[in-house]
Amino acid sequence: MGKLSNKEFLAQVETHLKKNGGKSSVYLTQKRLNSIDETQIDSTNTDDKLSSKFDVIDPLSSTKTEDTTKEYPLLLRFTDGTKNLKLSTVVEFEELNKFWDDYSNVLKAGFVGLKKKTKKKSKKSKKSAGKVTK
Numbered sequence: 001m002g003k004l005s006n007k008e009f010l011a012q013v014e015t016h017l018k019k020n021g022g023k024s025s026v027y028l029t030q031k032r033l034n035s036i037d038e039t040q041i042d043s044t045n046t047d048d049k050l051s052s053k054f055d056v057i058d059p060l061s062s063t064k065t066e067d068t069t070k071e072y073p074l075l076l077r078f079t080d081g082t083k084n085l086k087l088s089t090v091v092e093f094e095e096l097n098k099f100w101d102d103y104s105n106v107l108k109a110g111f112v113g114l115k116k117k118t119k120k121k122s123k124k125s126k127k128s129a130g131k132v133t134k
Contacts, residue, residue, distance in 0.1 A: 002088075006099055009089035010106050013078050016085065017110025028107075029077045033090065076103075 004012065020026060071093035078087040091099045 004087060004089050006089050006091055006095065009076065009087055010102055012087050014106045014110060016080065017106070020080065022112050025081055027079045027081060031075045032072045033075050034072065
């Protein structure tokens with residue numbers, strides 16, 4: 001599947017998470033993009049066109065220092081690990097705060113299979129049990 005608008009992406013993620021019901025794994029990725037001149041790319045929206053339109057930056061392999069005040073769009077991808085379902089969207093920097101609010105609400109509602117960890121009571125060690133305090 002190609003690039004979706006932000007609203008379509010959230011709607012698709014919500015429906016797939018509800019359909020999944022916590023039964024299997026889903027994969028969410030996000031990457032910062034450097035934009036390439038859009039006039040060089042056709043208007044068709046496929047993943048190949050999307051990857052050629054944007055240059056994905058790997059922060060671990062970047063050795064040169066870049067201007068940290070520059071605002072970059074963000075690429076988000078959702079997949080269930082099969083070749084049948086691949087969703088992606090690009091969020092512009094100006095829309096990021098609103099998108100994160102909506103995105104977090106969708107994920108919280110969709111991750112029904114997750115449980116909080118219960119803390120185990122720690123056993124006292126033999127050395128500390130044998131000490132006498134004065």
